[in-house]
């Protein structure tokens with residue numbers, strides 16, 4: 001594989017032509033019903049085909065949610081294949097929302113399923129979950145880079161339950177990935193601060209976070225998109241060239257338990273000590289346990 005144009009410039013071009021809108025296809029039972037369609041594979045097929053016809057060639061990107069196709073089994077997955085093919089034929093970028101994340105050969109198989117040029121379920125980009133560690137995503141990141149596809153890594157999601165994990169803080173051992181520059185502004189100056197350029201190059205991070213926005217929202221998601229797409233084509237993009245921002249190179253992962261209520265419990269030597277979940281506003285007010 002070689003000459004595929006990277007996804008970033010392709011998305012930037014699509015947005016320049018059609019605007020920043022990414023249309024989600026989420027055919028849940030209620031929506032099918034509202035369209036006067038049965039909650040069946042036939043209804044799904046009709047809904048998805050209408051979306052392809054309506055949005056193909058009109059918007060920068062379409063995001064089918066895989067779960068709403070998978071719930072109908074192999075026939076639903078066949079509709080998803082047809083939907084992705086229809087978008088391809090229309091020249092519209094597809095972002096398949098599958099939120100996959102696993103380790104080793106399993107992650108490799110997910111990558112093959114969605115990012116390989118020969119796969120019937122290939123999309124222009126997918127969503128992945130970094131819960132098993134950003135490095136576990138490497139098979140997807142590498143294949144995407146090789147085939148000119150994109151990988152959107154979940155960081156902050158819009159659901160309220162996400163904060164317990166996504167905003168958990170470590171006790172000085174490897175921390176959850178942070179937005180470049182986010183935590184360092186809040187911390188005392190004794191905290192080591194990586195040089196911004198080195199940090200972003202090492203992490204391959206390409207997201208930008210608007211400052212002063214403590215809570216994730218759906219609107220926020222589209223801002224991240226815009227920030228990502230406005231980066232120059234030469235900027236490193238999520239290829240796992242190093243630890244994420246806020247994680248020291250060479251830092252060891254370890255085990256830790258997040259107790260109900262947020263109390264911290266170490267689970268052994270080198271354990272990553274997650275303490276309490278918090279939202280951004282509380283975090284700014286609370287003392288930082290790593291500085292005590």
Ligand SMILES: O=c1ccn([C@@H]2O[C@H](COP(=O)(O)O)[C@@H](O)[C@H]2O)c(=O)[nH]1
Nearest residue numbers: 024026065097127156157158159218221
């Ligand atoms: O943080 C999030 C939240 C939702 N999604 C996906 O988007 C659609 C629905 O979003 P709404 O906010 O309900 O309109 C669905 O496919 C979710 O899985 C997401 O990707 N990230």
